[in-house]
Amino acid sequence: xxxRSAELVRAAYEAxxxxxYVGLSNSYPGYESAVxxxxxxxxxxxxxxxxxREPEDTSQAAGTNFVYIADFATTDSRVAATVCSYELFxxxxxxxxxxxxxxxxxVELERTAADPGQPGIPDTDPAQQDARANRVPTWNVFxxxxxxxxxxxxxxxxxxxxxxxxxxxxQQFPAFAANASGNLVPPPGFEPPTMxxxxxxxxxxxxxxxx
Numbered sequence: 001x002x003x004r005s006a007e008l009v010r011a012a013y014e015a016x017x018x019x020x021y022v023g024l025s026n027s028y029p030g031y032e033s034a035v036x037x038x039x040x041x042x043x044x045x046x047x048x049x050x051x052x053r054e055p056e057d058t059s060q061a062a063g064t065n066f067v068y069i070a071d072f073a074t075t076d077s078r079v080a081a082t083v084c085s086y087e088l089f090x091x092x093x094x095x096x097x098x099x100x101x102x103x104x105x106x107v108e109l110e111r112t113a114a115d116p117g118q119p120g121i122p123d124t125d126p127a128q129q130d131a132r133a134n135r136v137p138t139w140n141v142f143x144x145x146x147x148x149x150x151x152x153x154x155x156x157x158x159x160x161x162x163x164x165x166x167x168x169x170x171q172q173f174p175a176f177a178a179n180a181s182g183n184l185v186p187p188p189g190f191e192p193p194t195m196x197x198x199x200x201x202x203x204x205x206x207x208x209x210x211x
Contacts, residue, residue: 003119004116005079008079008109008141008142009083009107010067011028011031011141012107012142012150014028015027015031016031016035018136019050019051021055023055024038025053028141028142029138029140030143035146035147038051046150046151047150051150061091061093062090062091062197064088064195064197065086066086067083067084068085068164068165070084070162070164070168071162076116078108078111079109080108081107082105084164085097085105086169090196090197092194098186099185100184101173104161104165105150106150106153107147107149109146109148114144117142117144118207120205126202133205134204134205135200137204155182170184175190
């Protein structure tokens with residue numbers, strides 16, 4: 001997986017998540033144009049809540065979002081992957097991301113320009129904050145690309161979650177077991193773990209603010 005391709009998938013997912021809390025125009029630079037503006041309700045390719053013009057709920061509990069990229073495929077003109085995730089909060093609270101473990105998004109992008117754009121500088125140290133880094137990109141990560149799919153996978157609708165996601169979730173939570181729907185669920189008496197908000201990794205270190 002090239003750094004540029006992984007960066008595009010990550011940026012599309014993160015920008016969509018941020019949009020649900022801050023609104024489309026306040027998300028990552030270039031996201032509104034790349035995703036094509038607000039999606040219509042019922043759009044099978046792009047989720048409405050990931051493209052809201054204005055968020056319906058701006059409250060967000062402090063926590064750390066863990067993400068894994070699975071089922072990755074790329075060509076010179078297309079990038080596609082499934083992003084699976086879960087979240088751990090800093091304070092005890094109900095955690096629907098853990099019961100069941102099934103938060104997975106299909107992300108696809110198509111190239112729109114001859115220049116594929118420059119990748120950011122890789123973050124090689126998860127334990128240290130880089131002075132050049134930012135919490136969100138300061139440049140248009142999507143330059144030369146458009147997002148064609150940003151879809152939440154729903155098994156009840158016939159969507160298939162890649163085995164790579166299930167394997168990763170199972171590795172993180174070995175006591176979880178699959179239910180009749182194929183989703184991993186916690187054992188009886190399970191209490192969602194908590195943890196302090198982690199340092200972001202990888203950090204966004206862009207060519208625009210590199211030395």
